[in-house]
Amino acid sequence: MITNSTEMLDKARKEHYAVPAFNVNNLEWARAILEAAEEAKSPVIIQATSGAANYMGSFRLVYDLIVDMYHALNITVPVSIHLDHGTFYDAIKTLGIKFTSIMFDGSALPLDENLDKTKTLVKLAHAEDVSVEAEVGTIGGEEDGVIADGEIAPVDSAVKMAETGVDMLAVGIGNIHGKYPKDWKGLNFEHLKKIDQAIYNQTGKQLPLVLHGGSGIPDDQIRKAIQLGISKINVNTEGQLAFHQAMRDYVHSDKDLEGKNYDPRIFLKAGTNALKEMCLDRIKVFGSENKA
Numbered sequence: 001m002i003t004n005s006t007e008m009l010d011k012a013r014k015e016h017y018a019v020p021a022f023n024v025n026n027l028e029w030a031r032a033i034l035e036a037a038e039e040a041k042s043p044v045i046i047q048a049t050s051g052a053a054n055y056m057g058s059f060r061l062v063y064d065l066i067v068d069m070y071h072a073l074n075i076t077v078p079v080s081i082h083l084d085h086g087t088f089y090d091a092i093k094t095l096g097i098k099f100t101s102i103m104f105d106g107s108a109l110p111l112d113e114n115l116d117k118t119k120t121l122v123k124l125a126h127a128e129d130v131s132v133e134a135e136v137g138t139i140g141g142e143e144d145g146v147i148a149d150g151e152i153a154p155v156d157s158a159v160k161m162a163e164t165g166v167d168m169l170a171v172g173i174g175n176i177h178g179k180y181p182k183d184w185k186g187l188n189f190e191h192l193k194k195i196d197q198a199i200y201n202q203t204g205k206q207l208p209l210v211l212h213g214g215s216g217i218p219d220d221q222i223r224k225a226i227q228l229g230i231s232k233i234n235v236n237t238e239g240q241l242a243f244h245q246a247m248r249d250y251v252h253s254d255k256d257l258e259g260k261n262y263d264p265r266i267f268l269k270a271g272t273n274a275l276k277e278m279c280l281d282r283i284k285v286f287g288s289e290n291k292a
Helices: 006-015 027-040 050-056 059-072 088-097 111-127 155-162 189-203 219-227 237-252 269-286
Strands: 019-023 044-048 079-086 101-104 131-136 141-143 146-148 168-171 209-211 230-235
Touching: 006 019, 006 230, 019 027, 019 079, 019 269, 027 044, 027 059, 027 269, 044 050, 044 059, 044 101, 050 059, 059 079, 059 088, 079 088, 079 131, 088 101, 088 111, 101 111, 111 131, 111 155, 131 155, 155 168, 155 189, 168 189, 189 209, 189 219, 219 230, 219 269, 230 237, 230 269, 237 269
Parallel strands: 019 044, 019 230, 044 079, 079 101, 101 131, 131 168, 168 209, 209 230
Antiparallel strands: 141 146
């Protein structure tokens, strides 16, 4: 069923696995993600940034594509359609389109403004049974042209954001968007523990925490982060790299010159298949296989 993210993430938090949140960029990506989730019997969050929506046509097109593909492929696992790194305006727009989950990224705003806008969106979204993700502590790297140096999310800010009633919270713990540099120091697990404990002490809830920049983090660190409260892991760059490498290999082998392999329905299969395999691999590492 197409649903919000709340129930799947609460279940993941209690059972110590993470729901994969794969970014969608076109029809092939939507199909690969859905087929992988169905094959692995995993819940999945399919998310789009405003940049992806603009590339594909609109947020409405993204929503319709996922819903239509879901029915065409007879998908049975829970699927959430999520706004990734949205502005306040993006969040309002996607609520109107019936996205089942939204992320308002106000991390670059003054904390009070971030909190106020998040509170407004929580009220509006929950009235429509839509899940809300917020963020404190800028995630490093680049996302849709926005570059951030990254930081460790302040514990008190994370607690204040949790008190707004969000269903999940993205926190900076040393993670970055894009490729990880060779001198990357790794995730700060002690800080993750502090954030999680502080939120629990104040709210009495084990809030599902979100790890952005999930591509390229060593599997052992992924698994440890999950045990410490990470319940949603965002993956985009890893998919782009897998798709790109498969297409390079296909062209360099001159397979694209055989017969009618220039037909995009054939030409793009190598990249699509590689993307699906990447999704299946991440699902296993995240522990969400057979959790649908």
